[in-house]
Amino acid sequence: MTDIRGATSALRQSSERAAHTMSGYGMLLLLLLPIAGVVGAISQIDRVADAVIVSTLLVSCFLFLFVIAGFYLLQPNQAVVITLFGDYRGTDRTSGLRWTWPWMIKKKVSVRSNNIISDRIKVNDLRGNPIEMAAQVVWRVTDTAQALFDVDDYKAFVMVQIEAAVRTIGSRYPYDDFEHQEVTLRGNHDQVGGELRAELIARLTVAGITVDECGFTHLAYAQEIAGAMLRRQQAQAVVAARTTLVEGAVGMVEMALALLSEKNVVELDDERRAAMVSNLMVVLCGERDTQPVVNAGSLYQ
Missing domain, CATH: 3.30.479.30 (Band 7 domain)
Structure with a gap:
């Protein structure tokens, strides 16, 4: 991106400025002059010399074409860039009927989103x-x-x-x-x-x-690694779920042993304590429902 900026900064940077244009509605009134000249020349065709009639008609037609060639229409959020022989003369952003000199080149640009x-x-x-x-x-x-x-x-x-x-x-x-x-x-x-x-x-x-x-x-x-990444995401999700489950199970086992010792429900030696921890972890962490087994004997038999 630095190279792009450096190359573009070396160019001559243009800058938008307002163009000198006029409202087209006022120029519509000016069109009445050549129209009136044509009507007047036709009405006086038998009273005035032919040279005067022809001159009036030519001047009226030229004025009409001159004025009509300068009109252009701008919609909201639309601009027109005006140039003269390749030289930038400004931009007009005023919407409506507009007018400028006929020899100006007009290029419309949308400024909408x-x-x-x-x-x-x-x-x-x-x-x-x-x-x-x-x-x-x-x-x-x-x-x-x-x-x-x-x-x-x-x-x-x-x-x-x-x-x-x-x-x-x-x-x-x-x-x-x-x-x-x-x-x-x-x-x-x-x-x-x-x-x-x-x-x-x-x-x-x-x-x-x-x-x-x-x-x-x-x-x-991308398709070439989508399957492998999906399996990785699934494995990560399983590991995260197992980690949470084990942490909760350990806390519950600690709480159960603490309550049994605190209330003197049963005296547990190290071997019985280990057996109880094993059984509780199997019950809490197993994916299937556990089936109770009644032990009619003792732990050592």
Whole structure:
């Protein structure tokens, strides 16, 4: 990204400025003059010399075409970039019927929000695992001069930079952390999405484009390791569940032995205590329901 910024900063950066244009509604009144001239010339065709009639008609037609060629229409959240012989003359953002000199070249640019969902791309995360990622980005043009003159095709530029930013963010973090001690792509959507937005804004500033919202629409392990990672997740879940179960069972055994000793229910030597602990652990940690066994003898028989 540093190389991109360094290369673009060496270019002559454009900057949007207001164009000197006029309201088209006032120019509509000016159209009445050539129309009146044509009507007057036709009405006086038998009273005035033919040369005067022809001159009046030519001047009226020229004035009509001159005025009509300068009209253009702008809808809300739409701008027009005006150039003269390749020189940037300004941008008009005033909606409605507008007018400028006919020899001005007018290029319309939408400043509305655009929504793009990028293609799924394969990225290696921080740990080198291949993952698939796709992002949804809401962007809009903020500087029409930069969008048209500083990049060749600003829409294609946005698509390329989205892919580059997704690769950068995807390689910055691991996909998942089973110990929940690191920032991950899967577990920290808001933080990672904020960094993706900041990365995109930094990359798209050269084109006069900002990003209003972005996030991941697809995030998963690549197919070649998806099965192995699923088995790993299942194993991690089983280990975590077993750890919690054993910790709870040990606490219950300690409590049972303490209560038996405290209330003098039974006197237990080391061997009987070990047998009771074994039985309680089997009962508490077993996956199946236990079946009671009545011992009619003693522990030593």
